[in-house]
Amino acid sequence: MRFASLFGLAAVGWHSVDVLACGGHKHDEREWTQEELEELDRKWGTEWGFTGIGSFAHLPHTKCLTTPSTHFDIAILGAPFDTAVSYRPGARFGPRAIRQASARQTSFRGFNPRAGINPYASWATILDCGDIPITPVDNTVALEQMTQAFTELGARSPVSNLLRKPRLVTLGGDHSLALPALRALREHYGGLRVLHFDAHLDTWHPAKYPSAWPSTQSHFNHGSMFWLAGQEGLLSNSSSSPNVHAGLRTRLQSLEDYEDDDAQNWVRISSDDMDDFGTAGVIKSIMDTLGTEDPVYLSVDIDVLDPAFAPGTGTPEPGGWTTRELIRVLRGIEGLNLVGADVVEVSPAYQGAGEETALAAAQVVFEVVTSMVKRGMGEMGLEGANKSGKEEGKDEL
Template identity: 65%
Template sequence: MWSVQAFVALSTLSGLGLAHLHADAADTQEPFVGWTREDLDAKWGTDYGFSGISTFAHLPHSRCLQYPETEYDIAILGVPFDTAVSYRPGARFGPRAIRAASARQTSFRGYNPRANLNPYAEWARIIDCGDIPVTPFDNALALRQMTEAYTNLAYTNVPAASSQSDIAYRRKPKLLTLGGDHSIGLPTLRALNKIYGNVAVVHFDAHLDTWHPAKYPSAWFDPNNPNEQSFFTHGTMFWVAHNESLIMENKSVHAGLRTRLSGIGDNEDDDAQGWTRFSTDDLDDMGLAAMSQSIVSHVGLDTPVYLSIDIDVIDPGLAPGTGTPEPGGWTTRELIRLLRAIDGLNVVGADVVEVSPAYDGSTEATALAAAQVAFEVLTSMVKKGMSANDPVGADVRDEL
């Protein structure tokens, strides 16, 4: 039983101890007065992989659509849209999952040995523009929202050049889109067309995505009416883009194909739209060097390219979190090596799509693969911008 005196004595000692601790803490605190921005950034501006708000690779965030004065060279843009899928939904959560999986990418540990550069610490201002708020209730409205958003962002100003040598790099901004289902390629191509004209598409996917909408049979729509809303799906968007004359014929490439077809007519339709096809098996038969060289030779180094990467090009045993899985795909390593081997292409926009994290399990394997693929694409964009052979950069240099 404690006596009253003992309790009072203990309380007094405890109070003195707490006061001492508070005094020590106060002594270690330094006021903000007199601190520079550099001081504050150095002390508080770094996140660990597991800390901080979830932006891609801890990049600075701006709601670019609300603040069009925001300047950048390359922007990450999420498009949480998945109501144009033909099988499993869930890719609306893809941008969130990819950002979370990119957490171990930081500017102070972003050096890419294969390219001998850190894309987050070079000439390019790279930011995360957040997501397009796309309606899940009306696909016609969603397509309008995405088209308007992409078009607005495509006209964003790039940062002012700090020197003449920088001007070669400061040209039109680029977007790397995190999907979302693959239908987001159509509004992107519409926006790019306004700036570059027709572009070539280098398309990594298990599926063609050039199908006529009537290949999804239905008595509810007129297959001869090209304005049907139901024609807009993640398997028909390149067909629609071809009909709108957005894609260069005889310059575009599919790679990684392995899906079942409705018949040989699917390939004939694809031929008529001017595509060249490489199957999954072609990588084994040709070898990686020959396939990558064939892609680059076919497309051309000066051609403006839209790089579109459906994560289902990877085998579902390695990337199960996707909406339309097809067994027998490439490994993550093979896809990344191919992307590295074609990094001389003039990529003016890119996407990584069809990550559906509900099917990914606890390993985050698909989201991790997508985050790494995005890192490789960013690296190639920055590396290309540093090249004296960059056709756009060369045009700017000629004007100096």
């Protein structure tokens, strides 16, 4: 309000500055009544899908890393980082693209019929916490920045007493960010189980990237972060509680890659399994393996989709799932106990004008957030409580 008044005075010329300088007419400091503010909000508070400055789903935006008093139940957090990739770079622009593609997600029309809830108008305080400002020129520093940021935000007290800790949903960024994200969860949940949608294994020993110029820093890359996570004890290592890959179809060095993956406590669902068992079979396989109690970190590499549906990614592999199949699987696994999630490897420079890749990523986030909120409602005994889909407060469209 103060800014608007000053701007109005400045617009009528320098005389107005004199008025301000003599201090006699402080129109900008008048007291606004609650009724007046409510009237302004009634007239101008509406936000269309195509208006606003571009937070995820028009959610309130706070730069949470610089405001330690900000609390939330679910944070949407950008990690614009792509200097650990092995092929096409560009995922540093992923968070912006995913936010833009989320524009038609609003609290006014956010009711998710498959779940019977509107996640943006329910018990959870959901914020867009902005981006981690990650350096693009020093990966050692970048890893430390991400580790500190995820750890600090993940340790905050949630708003709702339903949660022990808030949930972070990260917009990538290349896939290496899963390592610092998992580091931040270790203190609260111990060795986590991971559900990993991807064309690629990402459990590769760093030496599988052949180089005559060995370096330790090169170990931190977007195909080895789950190997590193295993080395650091961040993943479940009990054979009765394995981690799960889904959508695999990558070329290998040899079948030894699968043996290495087995030794790291992963089970594999291939892209072809979708043809053989369908979405219901893939869902059943995931749920039978992970159950509904153990804390699970969900990591979605958008290259799990076929390049026909998601060309905007760094290491595309033909023969992947459709967007519909992935969304259907995500809907079917809503019973998981998700304690964190990411959607990574969205590289908008390679996508089409229709934003298909970023749209798919934004929908992944919507489905994941829906499931997190729905699980909380179930724990409150409120499942399906706002089936009308009508929102009580804000008049966003």
